[in-house]
Amino acid sequence: MAGNRAVVYAKPGEVEVQDISYPELILRDGPGVNPLNVGRKCNHGVIVKVVTTNICGSDQHMVRGRTTAPSGLVLGHEITGEVIEVGSDVEFIKKGDLVSVPFNIACGRCRSCKQQDTHICENVNPDRPGSAYGYVDMGGWVGGQSEYVMVPYADFQLLKFPDKDQAMEKILDLTMLSDIFPTGYHGAVSAGVKPGSTVYVAGAGPVGLAAAHSAQLLGASVVIVGDLIDSRLAQAKSFGCETVNLRKHPNLGEQIEQILGVPEVDCAIDAVGFEASGHGEGAGEAPATVLNSIMDVTRAGGRLGIPGLYVTGDPGGIDDDAKEGTLKVRLGLGWAKAHTFVTGQTPVMKYHRDLMMSILSGRAQIAKAVNATLISIDQAPQGYKEFDSGVSKKFVIDPHGMVRS
Numbered sequence: 134m135a136g137n138r139a140v141v142y143a144k145p146g147e148v149e150v151q152d153i154s155y156p157e158l159i160l161r162d163g164p165g166v167n168p169l170n171v172g173r174k175c176n177h178g179v180i181v182k183v184v185t186t187n188i189c190g191s192d193q194h195m196v197r198g199r200t201t202a203p204s205g206l207v208l209g210h211e212i213t214g215e216v217i218e219v220g221s222d223v224e225f226i227k228k229g230d231l232v233s234v235p236f237n238i239a240c241g242r243c244r245s246c247k248q249q250d251t252h253i254c255e256n257v258n259p260d261r262p263g264s265a266y267g268y269v270d271m272g273g274w275v276g277g278q279s280e281y282v283m284v285p286y287a288d289f290q291l292l293k294f295p296d297k298d299q300a301m302e303k304i305l306d307l308t309m310l311s312d313i314f315p316t317g318y319h320g321a322v323s324a325g326v327k328p329g330s331t332v333y334v335a336g337a338g339p340v341g342l343a344a345a346h347s348a349q350l351l352g353a354s355v356v357i358v359g360d361l362i363d364s365r366l367a368q369a370k371s372f373g374c375e376t377v378n379l380r381k382h383p384n385l386g387e388q389i390e391q392i393l394g395v396p397e398v399d400c401a402i403d404a405v406g407f408e409a410s411g412h413g414e415g416a417g418e419a420p421a422t423v424l425n426s427i428m429d430v431t432r433a434g435g436r437l438g439i440p441g442l443y444v445t446g447d448p449g450g451i452d453d454d455a456k457e458g459t460l461k462v463r464l465g466l467g468w469a470k471a472h473t474f475v476t477g478q479t480p481v482m483k484y485h486r487d488l489m490m491s492i493l494s495g496r497a498q499i500a501k502a503v504n505a506t507l508i509s510i511d512q513a514p515q516g517y518k519e520f521d522s523g524v525s526k527k528f529v530i531d532p533h534g535m536v537r538s
């Protein structure tokens with residue numbers, strides 16, 4: 134039987150490439166596996182040979198030691214690959230299909246799934262609705278930054294690419310369908326972006342850049358991206374966004390006024406989350422900064438798309454409140470302005486087929502927008518370090534060298 138090499142969380146600041154067991158159509162015990170999920174049979178699942186698997190800002194929260202992720206957790210929820218084995222209950226997905234795996238795991242059978250709310254599936258995580266591969270407190274499904282991975286509920290979840298050769302040509306774009314393209318798009322849709330909208334995106338990481346590109350696809354007139362890192366802002370500028378460096382210019386409203394003539398936007402997206410930095414030179418972590426600043430700059434009646442991740446437990450939180458996810462959010466302001474807040478994981482399956490078509494037709498240029506950068510699995514530890522240092526790259530692991538060849 135083939136081996137299986139995988140990227141594993143070791144300790145804060147460190148990931149390692151380790152040999153793990155080859156996946157089976159059953160969830161076995163292992164680091165982070167919920168006891169109630171051990172032994173779960175997955176004849177509705179498939180084994181995927183991973184073609185690409187991306188490093189995400191969501192992984193970084195764990196790797197920085199900002200969650201309760203246990204050592205040994207196999208990382209990776211952004212998975213694209215070839216189906217090499219199908220379970221006995223799989224009817225329509227076939228061996229040889231090239232597929233995008235939504236990062237959420239969803240059964241297709243519960244009340245949430247029936248309403249397309251696959252981000253809060255009720256049957257995959259014994260602790261609470263919602264699950265993902267390779268993630269703390271998400272049921273313990275083994276991550277896919279590996280050579281092979283098991284994907285349950287295959288017929289329901291997998292998005293099959295129509296043509297394998299065409300897909301391999303666009304694989305650096307299609308690999309973003311497992312998470313950040315739908316996530317950025319969901320942020321923009323949730324913020325109510327439509328033709329002519331003015332939009333502020335907080336964060337110029339891959340999710341922020343994907344949100345900015347999505348806002349453009351939806352017809353926004355102006356997209357303004359804020360961050361504290363110049364090279365990431367330059368990346369946003371490269372595809373037509375306006376930018377604000379919040380380290381040099383802490384007053385976001387003033388900066389927006391210089392660009393738009395008014396200090397407010399129609400729509401705002403938080404692509405930062407709970408590890409947000411305060412604005413201004415030398416500012417430290419201030420977890421509610423983005424939430425408060427987007428309420429500040431969004432017009433009354435506006436909508437706030439919040440894909441940025443917030444947690445219920447953060448060992449590295451700045452104070453006791455932050456350690457349990459209680460933040461100083463100025464809800465009074467949002468209430469006074471009648472804002473709508475949309476939070477939570479992205480329901481990837483609502484969007485991935487449409488976004489695939491926008492990639493295959495050449496309309497969307499997501500790989501270019503996020504600067505997709507291919508690495509081998511052995512380069513993953515270095516990739517994590519570089520990504521953490523704030524380089525403007527979306528690292529795509531190519532575990533079998535299938536893309537490079």
Ligand SMILES: NC(=O)c1ccc[n+]([C@@H]2O[C@H](COP(=O)([O-])OP(=O)(O)OC[C@H]3O[C@@H](n4cnc5c(N)ncnc54)[C@H](O)[C@@H]3O)[C@@H](O)[C@H]2O)c1
Pocket residue numbers: 189190191192193194312313316335336337338339340341359360361362365379404405406407408409410411412422423439440441442477478479523
């Ligand atoms: N909702 C979902 O389903 C979903 C899916 C994927 C990622 N996420 C989350 O989205 C967030 C972004 O992901 P990413 O991969 O782009 O991460 P990232 O860490 O690469 O990007 C975050 C960026 O925010 C910037 N930043 C920090 N404080 C800021 C502030 N006050 N204003 C503006 N920018 C600020 C940082 O400099 C960084 O460039 C993360 O929290 C991630 O967990 C959520």
Ligand SMILES: [Zn+2]
Pocket residue numbers: 188189190191192210211236312313
């Ligand atoms: Zn992700």
Ligand SMILES: [Zn+2]
Pocket residue numbers: 239240241242243244245246247253254255256
């Ligand atoms: Zn479900």
